[in-house]
Amino acid sequence: MKGMFLSKESVVPFIEHLASQQKVFAPNKKVHGSITFEEVNDANDVVLNYARALLSVKKYFLPQRETLLKYKLDDNSFEKQEIEQVNAIFLGVHNYDLQAVLKLDYNFKNNNPEKNYLKRREGAVFVGISYEPDNFHFSQSVGIDPHNTNGFDLFLHKTEEGFVLEVLTKSGEKLLDGFGEISEFQGEYPRNENFNASLYAPQSKLKEVFANSYDNPIWKEMAEKCVGCGTCNLTCPTCFCFNVEDNVGITLKDGSRDRHLDGCMLRGFTEVAGGEIFRDELAGRMRHRIYRKFKYISDITGEPWCVGCGRCTIFCPAGISIVDIVNRLVSDYDKQQVLNEGQMTSVLD
Ligand code: SF4
Ligand code: SF4
Secondary structure, three states, rough: OOOEEEEHHHHHHHHHHHHHOEEEEEEEEEOOOEEEEEOOHHHEOOOOOOOOOOOOOOOHOOEEEEEEEEEEEOEEEEEOOOOOOEEEEEEEEEHHHHHHHOOOOHHHOOOOOOOHHHHHOOOEEEEEEEOOOOOOOOOOHOOOOOOOOOOEEEEEEEEOOEEEEEEOOOOHHOOOOOOOOEEEOOOOOOOOOOOOOOOOOOOHHHHHHHHHOOOOHHHHHHHHHHOOHHHHHHHHHOOOOOEEEEEEEOOOEEEEEEEEEEEOHHHHEEOOOOOOOOOOOEEEEHHHHHHHHHHOOOOHHHOOOOOOOOOOOOOOOOOOOOHHHHHHHHHHHHHHHHHHHHHHHHHHH
């Protein structure tokens, strides 16, 4: 392949070069103790060798909480909140997180476009980086290998001595203007694609599996372990459900309409007027969450709506693994198929 070579020693000057052009957000360990995307104030604080960030870059386009409008009750007037584009470079993004952003783009562009998300998203430039899969990543099973550059402007492929810097768009090329610490690279870079976790079946087969798994006993078994905390939803880069509520001030003269992220594993998620909760059982909520990742949207798009980041498993306080759930459904489906074939044979005999 053709690209540029960036040595380890040139990484900090490279980050400083990016930051001299635009605001940069990158993985950082100093602010919260675990890896989180933060604005770069010192290039030395950036951590490029990491397993996964606590939250994906989704947080910049779909904030956990935002005010949509403010209103006055005495004259019935209201004022919409102005939304600003996030004009920034997102550096060191793993490709499954960018694939998740592309899935959110699909969700928010179609049918009834979600303007706040789309406006924030417009100004983003992405510089990706390859990673070593740990025991929880399974992105390759959902079609994303660690060197997939789809959607990026620049991409850093890790090598022993530094990085092969792949230029993918005009915006990416422009970011390198005036940066002298790169040399031309011709050849192959090492590919690290050894995943320890994987799904037993591709989406084409999962479509059949999920069509036959609604009553699988695993939903009740998992519900016995699950504490309904919603961490799996809130850390998932492809979850996008939110709630909108009116908060009236104590003087009853004004108020705001606010939106906050919500999650289908939380009990109140399906609460409707009158206090009725139509997905009250944890087993039903668990099934709904997994069906949202592999059936409901996937039947329309043909793609899993999970990017295999492993967050919902690694951060689950009950140790519930999405890979184990899907693989159990596949095994149960295969066993049922064998039984059905046996019964057919004996009927024909
Ligand atoms: S993170 Fe685990 S325990 Fe919490 S709601 Fe999700 S599956 Fe249940
Ligand atoms: S469902 Fe789990 S593994 Fe899949 S994208 Fe969401 S958090 Fe990651």
